[in-house]
Amino acid sequence: MSRLAKGLLILAVLSATLSCFTTEKAVGDASLIACGVFSGLFLLALALGRKIKFDPVLR
Known part of the structure; x- marks a missing residue:
């Protein structure tokens, strides 16, 4: 997770x-x-x- 995403997550949790x-x-x-x-x-x-990855093949 990038630093920007971590910061936005923290801001969202704090505002909630x-x-x-x-x-x-x-x-x-x-x-x-x-x-x-x-x-x-x-x-x-x-x-x-691109930290969300979708694997169509379930293993």
């Missing part, structure tokens, strides 16, 4: 935990949006780094 522990509605929505953005960018970084 922030949204779980906040009681204010405005801050909770912003952190959920950030979590979605960071998660999408994490998946994009994994796909671009």
Whole structure:
């Protein structure tokens, strides 16, 4: 996993935990949006780094 993907994963997890522990509605929505953005960018970084491999032959 690349350093960029690790950083995006950490940011996504931190924003998800922030949204779980906040009681204010405005801050909770912003952190959920950030979590979605960071998660999408994490998946994009994994796909671009070609760390997701598909083996069609099951062994």
